[in-house]
Amino acid sequence: MAPPSLFSKGTGTVPGLLLLAFASLALLIVLVFPSLTPSTTTTTGTCSCPTTAPISTTVEDVSWLKSQLLLNRLGDPPSTPEAWASARKGINPRTRQQQLNDLRKFKGISHYEEDEESHDHNNHTALLCPGELLVEEHHSNYGEPWAGGRDVFEFLANAAMLGPSDLVLEIGCGTLRVGLHFIRYLNTARYHCMERDELSMMAALRYEIPYNGLLSKRPLIIKGEDMNFDTHFAGVESYDLIYASAVFLHMPDTLVWVGLERLTPRLKTGKGRILVSHNIKFCSRLGSVECSRRLKGLGLEYVGKHTHDSLLFNHYEIWFEFKKP
Numbered sequence: 454m455a456p457p458s459l460f461s462k463g464t465g466t467v468p469g470l471l472l473l474a475f476a477s478l479a480l481l482i483v484l485v486f487p488s489l490t491p492s493t494t495t496t497t498g499t500c501s502c503p504t505t506a507p508i509s510t511t512v513e514d515v516s517w518l519k520s521q522l523l524l525n526r527l528g529d530p531p532s533t534p535e536a537w538a539s540a541r542k543g544i545n546p547r548t549r550q551q552q553l554n555d556l557r558k559f560k561g562i563s564h565y566e567e568d569e570e571s572h573d574h575n576n577h578t579a580l581l582c583p584g585e586l587l588v589e590e591h592h593s594n595y596g597e598p599w600a601g602g603r604d605v606f607e608f609l610a611n612a613a614m615l616g617p618s619d620l621v622l623e624i625g626c627g628t629l630r631v632g633l634h635f636i637r638y639l640n641t642a643r644y645h646c647m648e649r650d651e652l653s654m655m656a657a658l659r660y661e662i663p664y665n666g667l668l669s670k671r672p673l674i675i676k677g678e679d680m681n682f683d684t685h686f687a688g689v690e691s692y693d694l695i696y697a698s699a700v701f702l703h704m705p706d707t708l709v710w711v712g713l714e715r716l717t718p719r720l721k722t723g724k725g726r727i728l729v730s731h732n733i734k735f736c737s738r739l740g741s742v743e744c745s746r747r748l749k750g751l752g753l754e755y756v757g758k759h760t761h762d763s764l765l766f767n768h769y770e771i772w773f774e775f776k777k778p
């Protein structure tokens with residue numbers, strides 16, 4: 454199905470010549486005043502390349518993918534571990550653990566012989582990454598499939614009606630399962646995060662950001678666990694979206710309230726949204742009257758509860774939305 458067009462209604466009544474004249478004029482304007490063209494495209498040489506990928510997966514995207522599976526006669530996937538194992542036809546197929554052992558033992562197929570301890574390898578490898586991260590063990594850190602990070606991004610970006618120039622703060626971004634998608638979508642330096650776990654931060658900074666080609670996006674990821682945003686997040690403008698994906702349920706209620714108290718003044722009035730996943734027991738445990746009173750005291754309004762489905766596995770997630778009216 455073609456995307457909706459400005460001329461989708463009543464084109465039959467527009468005389469062909471008039472339409473042609475209009476199209477020529479539009480082309481002339483674009484050629485003479487390139488700065489008037491939409492900011493979602495950039496012209497490099499002869500390529501007019503989109504700079505912003507769409508947020509949502511469309512029905513057409515799903516159909517296209519299914520057509521590619523059909524085209525290549527890729528039927529149902531193997532249904533047992535044995536069938537998966539026998540279907541693995543790669544050269545020297547390995548589990549993550551085997552791959553890590555091999556990396557430690559053989560250091561890859563071709564490698565420089567200098568003593569690793571001497572740091573001579575720095576001459577060849579600008580960002581030497583530990584083997585544990587290279588084999589992506591951290592993709593299994595949270596039990597849920599890594600792919601769920603994309604679902605969360607799509608849901609949140611749509612819920613907050615996010616644009617690339619908006620400013621986003623994630624509380625507890627972990628290994629960037631979700632954050633990566635925001636960093637990719639947002640303009641440079643528009644993604645911030647406070648995370649307490651050192652190993653997760655190592656995976657985020659030493660592997661995910663360089664591996665995903667996102668170094669130029671300069672995300673601000675700061676180690677911290679006390680919900681104190683004064684030092685490293687001082688002077689930043691108001692956030693369009695603040696979210697906590699699978700985080701507040703693991704925190705003491707008092708810390709969540711401290712966080713909300715400090716974050717509400719940093720949330721954009723009207724447009725800004727705070728979204729919290731799984732449950733809001735920090736509030737509901739107080740009883741509905743007290744919960745509403747505390748939120749109101751902070752200047753927050755509960756907007757509602759949402760669910761969103763996963764694209765790749767049978768799963769849905771629950772989110773609670775707040776705004777500063």
Ligand SMILES: C[S@@+](CC[C@H](N)C(=O)[O-])C[C@H]1O[C@@H](n2cnc3c(N)ncnc32)[C@H](O)[C@@H]1O
Nearest residue numbers: 625626627630647648649650677678698699700
């Ligand atoms: C279940 S993981 C979720 C990670 C990520 N949000 C995601 O959806 O993939 C919870 C994360 O919250 C972090 N966390 C827990 N308490 C925190 C605190 N007080 N301040 C900052 N991060 C915290 C943990 O270290 C962990 O990385």
